[in-house]
Amino acid sequence: MAIEHCMPRKAWHLPFLAEPDEVPALRRSMRTHLTRWGLPDLIDAALICVSELVTNVIVHVGAGTPATMAVSMNGSYLRIEIHDPDRRALPTLLGATTTSESGRGLAMVTAVSDRWGVMPTDAGKTTWCEIASALCGDDTHLDGPQVHRADALLTLYGGSASRTGSSPQLGRALAEEAAIALIADLLHWFRAHGQDPDTALDRAQVHFEAESGTVG
Template sequence: MVIGHCMSRKAWDLPFLAEPSEVAALRRIVRTHLTLWGLPDVIEVAQMCVTELVANVITHIGPGTPTTLAMAMNGTYVRLEVHDPDGSALPTLLSATTTAESGRGLALVTAMADRWGVIPTEKGKTTWCEIATGLTRNDAHVDVPQVHRAEALLTLYGPSVAGSSSLTRLGLASWEEAAITLIADVLHWFRAHGQDPDTALDRAQMHFEAELHTAG
């Protein structure tokens, strides 16, 4: 059984000043949004791309440059954009040597992202990259059997869950409450059969982490 609800992945943008001290915060913001979007597998690549795109602004335009980071879904790809006010020189991919002090940033983006480019704008330029997610559509969940099995079980825990066609904040709260109730009921089952619920939780956590490791 496949549940027909969808994941809301709303585009966002964040103005900032291109300073080295801002990069860590930008990386955390990207991680937070991709976690909420249910796309943990692309977090590391997205963070590295943001680091290189912002470093490109700092290096070639200067620290303190007013810049904007934007993130959205383009089909099944995560799209990252860095907008800056300098449209006079468009970045190009250089063949950086192992001893070069610059020129490696876009080479790293090329290696990590699935595609990238530069768009001149009226206010400067936009440097963008896109990362494949493996989704079947842009509002879908990661298509793994464990998720489908869990959602099939969760629909048994009340009409408010079964009727939630999208993961709005209210809909997500219903699904989370149903999941917690399901976990609690399973722990009661273990206790009723003379088993230790804590041991069951530990084994489930180990199994979950092992599957993540295998998938990664």
């Protein structure tokens, strides 16, 4: 039986000033986190949402406005929130149409996300959107041939991790230790065959980034 291991996807917040020059950095942060979370298929849609939601703050609230981007999982949905201190733009956001000058960004968000909205807060407002993933829950992983091969190998290394009756937290910890042990043994194998373990790691990283779509 394959080891059931989960990927923690801890919510994160990134304060920023609503300036055009900040958008590329926010997009890079989003790409990095989604890659680490094992959600590369959501990157393109998420980057569009980040660009449009932040641009909305720049245009309708004002350049230089202090804001925050918050990213989390809502069940199997990726949730992106942009917090800003101005509640006055709320009616314009809700009433915007695809033909109005002020609503085109949110029309893009509508096109690439599954749902979005605006809600007032004590500190201003939050504009949010959610993008569906193929996950069964916020603590599972996407299936793929690489994952299935790894599961098969980890079964050999983490016998106790696959026993029934273990808590999810314990099962995850045992699976992670089994994965580390497997990597360490493979590095020993490379060294025993006259190869540089660091070079092997570098090559593996290149393969990983290429398959995850993170190169370039």
